[in-house]
Amino acid sequence: MRYNINNKGYYGEFGGAYIPEMLYPNVEELRQNYLKIMGEDSFQKEFNQLLKDYVGRPSPLYFAKRLSEKYNTKIYLKREDLNHTGAHKINNTIGQILMAQRLGKTRIIAETGAGQHGVATATVCALMGLECIVYMGEIDIARQAPNVARMKMLGAKVVPALSGSRTLKDATNEAIRDWINNPVDTHYIIGSVVGPHPYPDMVARFQAIVSEEIQWQLQEKEGRTKPDYVVACVGGGSNAAGAYYHFLEDTDVKLIAVEAAGKGVNSGESAATSVLGKEGIIHGSKTLLMQTLDGQITEPYSISAGLDYPGVGPMHAHLYKSGRAEFISITDDEAMTAGLELSQLEGIIPAIETSHSLAIFDQKKFKPNDIVVINLSGRGDKDLDTYIEYFKL
Amino acid sequence: MRYNINNKGYYGEFGGAYIPEMLYPNVEELRQNYLKIMGEDSFQKEFNQLLKDYVGRPSPLYFAKRLSEKYNTKIYLKREDLNHTGAHKINNTIGQILMAQRLGKTRIIAETGAGQHGVATATVCALMGLECIVYMGEIDIARQAPNVARMKMLGAKVVPALSGSRTLKDATNEAIRDWINNPVDTHYIIGSVVGPHPYPDMVARFQAIVSEEIQWQLQEKEGRTKPDYVVACVGGGSNAAGAYYHFLEDTDVKLIAVEAAGKGVNSGESAATSVLGKEGIIHGSKTLLMQTLDGQITEPYSISAGLDYPGVGPMHAHLYKSGRAEFISITDDEAMTAGLELSQLEGIIPAIETSHSLAIFDQKKFKPNDIVVINLSGRGDKDLDTYIEYFKL
Amino acid sequence: MNRINQKLNENKKLLSIYFTAGYPKIDDTVTIIQELEKSGVEMIEIGLPFSDPLADGPTIQASSTQALKNGMTTEVLFKQLKDIRKTVNIPLIIMGYFNPMLQYGVEAFCKKCKEVGIDGLIIPDLPVDVYHEDYKSIFEAHGLINVFLITPQTSVERIHFIDSISKGFIYMVSSASVTGSSSGFGNEQTDYFKRIAEMKLNNPQIVGFGITDHKTFTQATQFAKGAIIGSAFIKHLTDKGLETIDNFVKHVKN
Amino acid sequence: MNRINQKLNENKKLLSIYFTAGYPKIDDTVTIIQELEKSGVEMIEIGLPFSDPLADGPTIQASSTQALKNGMTTEVLFKQLKDIRKTVNIPLIIMGYFNPMLQYGVEAFCKKCKEVGIDGLIIPDLPVDVYHEDYKSIFEAHGLINVFLITPQTSVERIHFIDSISKGFIYMVSSASVTGSSSGFGNEQTDYFKRIAEMKLNNPQIVGFGITDHKTFTQATQFAKGAIIGSAFIKHLTDKGLETIDNFVKHVKN
């Protein structure tokens, strides 16, 4: 069984490009060029230089001593929270802005949920001097105010998505509409491994730096390149895709995907796509998504804006269906508690998205010698209000 | 002329330990032990390991292309904003928490202005499982709300300083009072190169990693270890001390210290100590400070909480008096404009403290081939409300 | 012969109207179809509402959301259309997104379409290539014409490919944009309409997007076989209700 | 002989009172000194207010802030004290932080002290070592006794050093704390008082910090020569004003 993408743009039965004709020239241009451009020396050089000098890579692989003691196993945290702008998202936006430049685009659009991708996009647009428009659900604008402020400081225009659940899914719809309306000069920087082919693959490749670094960092620390487990939260699935990438075909390394159960998987307010979803099409990709029997996409719910999405990327649909990855659902309450725990045990305030990954230890036991790498996808600064209010600190 | 500290704890005529007897045992214990402990292999190993894996060092030396083009010179940014917790402050708190552990202390206190030092202290206390109390001026608590929230998440107790100007100076007074009241089990983690000897020297040594890295990073990029200029903002002076440290005695490297002029040096609302200050004693150190003719310490003003301090560390008093460093004053307005400019030219939102350093280009011209390293002491997330309100974004 | 092909053979410019099934009221579907035929419309696109209509602008989006709130589903729509061919003769096309059809089962969906007398489908997010490989035979087995879109950005090569697998007409999007966005046509569009006309494709073209009134209808059909009105008609329904449908159509036609 | 030494030679326990010059009103300084002497106090510390009194608790801090607001300065204080020796005989000590003295000029300050009849100084943030090296000769040239503090944490060695350079008494801080913080003494303090007494130092000790009333005064002076009341007296001034100073003193003494 193969877990990575095939040459038709599918992961197993998932993926593809289910797009209106209006998007065809854009997506096709990208599909035909992305591997070639990524393979160019000059691209690689500029990409790696920016990851190092601008983003601050490599991000450390930090042995979390007190957390490991508490759960009696060896926990390493991959510190994507230390990246410039505070999450893994920038790995991808750096890659895509270089791609957009080489495709001659002058106007950049993006969707955002937690605002991290919006900030990461606004950031690279400022860096390159390109116009930037970010679509963001009205509800997310309210709950991730610091990131909205950051995008404005960076010179981006933040446009509220007022339809549907007014969260990430709807922001994505709006971004796609913008792209349809601006097919020539505009590049759409999708923020996760979702959307039509080649986006899931392109984003996964830009994020693959995460698992590439884990390999040599673990070699340095433990004398081996493979952890026993790699754990990541899944909204669309980009941080997970990056953390899994170089381990995908190596089944010695167990993969754990953590989804947002919201108020409980069966509460009607959840975003646990693997449990609640069925095969279908969302944002141009055949994948698992939460929907009614009638095929209407359901409004998801999670306390975490970055996980509040009714689908997962096609890679993850395939990892789920094939059993390659174990999927665990974590409720709002469990995530919040785990976020506070990490803050007070290790002095690291995680993004609420990431807190979901940190909450698996009550559901899943590990052996004392297991090496468990958790992708610390982002920092919690954007979530302080939510934490403070939740814990009445 | 020597610019670093002498063996009596003075920089030229500045420094010393003007402390009440109640603090003598604490300060003396530290004075007698700090160099010995810092010299131990096990200390160095743990310190460097944490700087690498936890803080994320080395922080990049980033060539700011668009900024350089705008000002027609070669500007490098030393990215302390990418450190864990978002500023240079953590270099020092990591060092001091290891020091405190080795001195057998179990309770940590700190003062904070911008909150960055408070967060950095709360962070290392969480990391080591030590009790943490942070004193913060009531006004700063209001204008740096995100950092107050972070400290609480990290399990620290934030105590408002209600006296005087209710900013950094008064928070420092309160911390000293706490230390007087708790002389045995408590270590006071001072956040800048201020306070009685050996604090200025100890903090400078912990921050010296900044200039150490600049040397080899510049060698990598430009084939030389010396920049023409090193620029840093000065509140108490710790980020400047760190950026200058390895260049102190090498006068080929010109040092520029940037102070907060507030609403203008002669407006009565300023914190430009070098211009407005006179020799005197503040917080246990003989240095330059803003005071009345009668020797009462003046209430300073700056839009930036981290620069809103009526003194400078004794190293900087000496650098000023000896002419080794050039001192430049930057107003609130100039700083805010420079902060927005960096955000929109380079995609980096700086702390307002740092924005002062970025504002020197209108006052000071450099040659096209000059290598100007600016210490980007912190990120602006904590300042978003101030920026947004100022620019009505 | 499929009703669409018959209609295309008629020697006149065709006005086709899009509306969202179940809007403004859940039970308005049949009435609207009947009224449209009575008013002289040549073809109708019945919109099957979708929660996330990413090719549509605000007007059609809002009507879809309302229709779903009203209780419209695939099942309900087929029930409403059960006897439509007893009263209506013009070609009927269902326009909808692919996911609801996928959930219904593509084959089951086609079967139902045939049963109630639907002549064709427009599925904006089912790309030509996927259709061609996976669904063509099913559609054709049920006598359904699948309509493809082209835009000003579509390459000549691709237009020929689309033409080659089309069996009815080509939906010519007036400008690259979601529905309901432009107002009036300029030189750019006219050039584009002309350019396509001069390609002398096998399938006639019907222009969609941006047709709002008599003027734009005339412009669009100068070189094309017909034109489709969507958002403008939905707006009319929202503002004026069902009573004056014939008025709307008359104003467009003349 | 300095008035302080004379007083220490008297065969009784000494009550010394601290107050902040210029508080509650700017012109209360002289009246308070006179009232204190009349009420039977043996010694007075006149606080020269400072903006950042980091060894003081909230009560003395607040009185300092108010005194500064009232206009108190070094210059004003010396003016107020100009004729003090015409009416007051007990030892007078100025207690203040070092920076205002530094700005006035240490020598000028000492000269003024001598002129108006000040007997000694307590400067909490002028450490013994700096005094010893830089300022001793100036102080002594003006006949001023500089008083040093010891705390429960001060090492035996250092106590002996401090004793060796002291010329009057040693200010024994009851517990390591800023002014105004403890309430009543426990075994720990008593042990400490006893331990110091048993060292048989050259200079007698006067206890400060935490003396509030007759009980704590008696406890403190069981082993020491005297005790200093600060915050409790400031509180009394705040609550009751200047009228009942003798009442306060009587309550402490008996």
Ligand SMILES: Cc1ncc(COP(=O)(O)O)c(C=O)c1O
């Ligand atoms: C910190 C963080 N982690 C995770 C996610 C989820 O995205 P993905 O699943 O693509 O990694 C987000 C999305 O904004 C995020 O900000």
Ligand SMILES: Cc1ncc(COP(=O)(O)O)c(C=O)c1O
């Ligand atoms: C980002 C940043 N820069 C500079 C400063 C000023 O401190 P220092 O002068 O000690 O570097 C602060 C203080 O909080 C700060 O947060």
